[in-house]
Amino acid sequence: MIRFLLRRLLGAVAVLLALAALSYLLFYAMPGDPAQLACGKGCTAPQLAQVRHALGTDQPVLRQFWTFLTTLALGHGFSTGPSTVWCSAPCLGYSYQSNESVTQMLLDRLPVDVSLALGAAAIWLLLGIGTGLYAALRPGRLRDRVVNAVILTLGSTPVFVMALLLLMGACVWLQLLPFPNYVPLTEDPAQWAQNLLLPWLAIALVSAAGYTRLTRAGVLETLNQDHIRTLRAYGYPERRIVLRHAVRGALPTVVTVAAMDIGMVLAGAVFTETMFGLPGLGKLAVESASTVDLPVVCGITLLAGALIVVANTVADLLHAALDPRVRI
Amino acid sequence: MSGHVTLTSTEPGAAVESAAALPTGAQRPAGGAAGVWARRGGRAAAVTVGLLVLVALTAPWLAALEGQDPNSFHDTLLNSATGGSPNGTFGGISAQHWLGVEPTTGRDLFARLVYGARVSLGVALGATLGQLLLGLLVGLAAGLADGRRGGRWVDALLSRVTDLALALPTFFFSIALLAVVPQSFPRPLLLGLILTGLGWAPIARIVRAETRVLREREYVAAAVLTGAGSWRIARREILPGLVAPVATYTAIVIPQNMVAEAGLSFLGLGVRPPTSSWGQMLSTSTTWFQVDPTYVLVPALTLLVCVLAFAGLGEALRVAFDPKSPVPAHTRRGRRKQAAGKKGEAR
Numbered sequence: 001m002i003r004f005l006l007r008r009l010l011g012a013v014a015v016l017l018a019l020a021a022l023s024y025l026l027f028y029a030m031p032g033d034p035a036q037l038a039c040g041k042g043c044t045a046p047q048l049a050q051v052r053h054a055l056g057t058d059q060p061v062l063r064q065f066w067t068f069l070t071t072l073a074l075g076h077g078f079s080t081g082p083s084t085v086w087c088s089a090p091c092l093g094y095s096y097q098s099n100e101s102v103t104q105m106l107l108d109r110l111p112v113d114v115s116l117a118l119g120a121a122a123i124w125l126l127l128g129i130g131t132g133l134y135a136a137l138r139p140g141r142l143r144d145r146v147v148n149a150v151i152l153t154l155g156s157t158p159v160f161v162m163a164l165l166l167l168m169g170a171c172v173w174l175q176l177l178p179f180p181n182y183v184p185l186t187e188d189p190a191q192w193a194q195n196l197l198l199p200w201l202a203i204a205l206v207s208a209a210g211y212t213r214l215t216r217a218g219v220l221e222t223l224n225q226d227h228i229r230t231l232r233a234y235g236y237p238e239r240r241i242v243l244r245h246a247v248r249g250a251l252p253t254v255v256t257v258a259a260m261d262i263g264m265v266l267a268g269a270v271f272t273e274t275m276f277g278l279p280g281l282g283k284l285a286v287e288s289a290s291t292v293d294l295p296v297v298c299g300i301t302l303l304a305g306a307l308i309v310v311a312n313t314v315a316d317l318l319h320a321a322l323d324p325r326v327r328i
Numbered sequence: 329m330s331g332h333v334t335l336t337s338t339e340p341g342a343a344v345e346s347a348a349a350l351p352t353g354a355q356r357p358a359g360g361a362a363g364v365w366a367r368r369g370g371r372a373a374a375v376t377v378g379l380l381v382l383v384a385l386t387a388p389w390l391a392a393l394e395g396q397d398p399n400s401f402h403d404t405l406l407n408s409a410t411g412g413s414p415n416g417t418f419g420g421i422s423a424q425h426w427l428g429v430e431p432t433t434g435r436d437l438f439a440r441l442v443y444g445a446r447v448s449l450g451v452a453l454g455a456t457l458g459q460l461l462l463g464l465l466v467g468l469a470a471g472l473a474d475g476r477r478g479g480r481w482v483d484a485l486l487s488r489v490t491d492l493a494l495a496l497p498t499f500f501f502s503i504a505l506l507a508v509v510p511q512s513f514p515r516p517l518l519l520g521l522i523l524t525g526l527g528w529a530p531i532a533r534i535v536r537a538e539t540r541v542l543r544e545r546e547y548v549a550a551a552v553l554t555g556a557g558s559w560r561i562a563r564r565e566i567l568p569g570l571v572a573p574v575a576t577y578t579a580i581v582i583p584q585n586m587v588a589e590a591g592l593s594f595l596g597l598g599v600r601p602p603t604s605s606w607g608q609m610l611s612t613s614t615t616w617f618q619v620d621p622t623y624v625l626v627p628a629l630t631l632l633v634c635v636l637a638f639a640g641l642g643e644a645l646r647v648a649f650d651p652k653s654p655v656p657a658h659t660r661r662g663r664r665k666q667a668a669g670k671k672g673e674a675r
Contacts, residue, residue, distance in 0.1 A: 022496075023501075026504070152643060153636060156636050156639035157635070158587040158590060158591065161610070161631060165628065270591075274595060289507035290507060290596065290597070292507055292508065297503075300500055301497060301504060304497035304500050305496070
């Protein structure tokens with residue numbers, strides 16, 4: 001266990017280092033000059049040189065990368081004219097656009113994605129496992145085929161099309177809900193849930209398909225195994241066999257995939273956030289990309305990578321916990 | 329202890345692993361196209377995909393048939409009082425403008441849609457082709473590398489690079505790249521290149537896994553004995569065995585690429601007006617969904633139908649290549665086959 005975690009940690013650090021290097025090289029060694037971007041239009045040559053010095057872009061690339069890494073790990077003092085600002089430990093620098101600390105910007109956005117991911121995951125798990133079970137109980141029959149067709153359709157719908165259709169359906173034609181407008185959970189839980197309902201549905205309806213398939217396949221496979229035959233021979237009620245024993249067979253994969261999917265949503269649900277105007281990481285990524293705000297883009301890429309790596313590790317641990325055949 | 333083998337299916341390429349686990353076409357060489365055609369769903373999907381490709385290829389003639397072009401403005405058809413929404417019902421649908429016109433500009437939607445098909449399909453198919461080539465090359469090189477001449481290092485290096493490419497948050501990378509590359513670079517080409525660069529890894533993984541299995545077969549050993557070189561073995565002995573898993577995965581990847589292109593254009597990072605793609609059309613339409621729902625539904629439903637058709641084709645291909653799937657009974661050939669099978673049993 002500890003050896004596994006250690007190895008995973010080393011692997012994660014290696015992946016993140018490579019990711020940092022790649023994003024750094026891509027974004028800082030690109031033709032666009034960050035100093036020019038930070039300084040804005042109508043920037044005079046001496047000003048430009050000063051900004052360049054403040055950003056450190058007058059240094060060689062390797063040295064810059066080293067500074068970037070040490071800043072991230074240890075913090076760094078930034079001189080803004082006369083005073084010096086200390087940016088503490090996980091320091092990703094300052095936004096070119098708003099001069100805010102990138103770390104703070106990311107922390108501010110994260111709760112939105114946590115709300116989004118957890119709510120959506122609850123719905124897609126319920127929906128996916130439910131429909132998967134429903135289909136698995138009568139394989140090859142009409143209900144199986146209907147579920148398969150519906151799920152294939154929902155699952156291949158692009159999430160932004162789904163979001164758009166939901167928005168048009170619920171807010172314009174049926175007028176069931178007002179337009180979503182993010183309210184933090186701490187402010188008003190009822191409003192929070194109401195405003196996130198459509199975003200949750202958009203993500204969940206598209207994602208549920210995979211879970212339906214996993215559940216269906218897992219349950220069908222387990223139902224053909226010897227221990228289920230034995231239970232049937234003992235005269236266990238079929239209901240109990242399915243709910244207690246057959247579902248177990250599908251559970252490890254479902255939970256593993258769910259952990260990874262939650263990681264993906266946490267790292268920023270770009271389309272859902274853009275479509276519903278939720279102030280999350282994905283929206284920030286798009287905004288900062290369109291204004292070429294490199295520190296923010298770099299920070300989000302790294303955070304997204306880190307979240308995905310963590311989610312994968314959690315997925316492996318959960319898989320091992322749920323499936324006694326898997327050892328770590 | 330070391331859970332490396334048991335845990336591979338939970339790595340980012342989980343879907344990939346299951347696709348790699350698909351049986352190879354070796355047991356059932358006549359799977360492919362005939363198998364897809366024999367199934368009702370597969371046939372419907374194949375016809376739809378064929379029609380869409382035809383629409384993309386004949387876009388200029390289709391627009392000429394309608395008598396419109398995708399870029400000319402029609403101010404007279406717009407209602408300036410509502411901020412430029414089209415006159416008439418359903419977004420200004422008329423005999424001249426089959427799907428109505430675009431708000432604020434009055435550009436013809438049908439013409440933009442058929443021209444947009446060229447970008448959407450072109451980028452998706454181009455990117456898929458690029459991913460296939462790169463994935464096949466890397467996968468074959470890693471899969472065929474053996475102990476001799478430092479082959480193990482080649483395999484290890486290529487596999488780690490593949491792992492890294494799989495772990496990248498691809499979407500953020502493409503957003504960032506699209507923002508950084510200067511506007512003068514042709515966008516459809518850039519989209520294709522980015523999607524290729526970020527999407528080849530799953531294919532490389534499948535190909536490597538399959539190659540490892542295939543190269544242990546006796547016919548490959550026979551080829552080695554006759555003195556065939558690596559390149560010849562890759563081309564003549566391994567490649568035919570890769571057709572089933574790679575074709576199946578390709579059919580999954582095409583709609584993914586199409587959605588990725590549409591998504592990036594939707595975010596305003598892909599093609600820009602006056603060039604149209606379905607994602608670009610959706611992108612500009614989102615602010616109009618209250619006033620002019622037709623404008624939203626036209627690209628949204630087209631994209632949906634197209635993605636569904638490709639997904640259906642992929643599903644049909646997967647079923648066709650799966651030796652466990654039943655022979656389709658509702659076709660004449662299938663019925664004959666089943667009848668023949670039963671006769672055989674009786675004997």
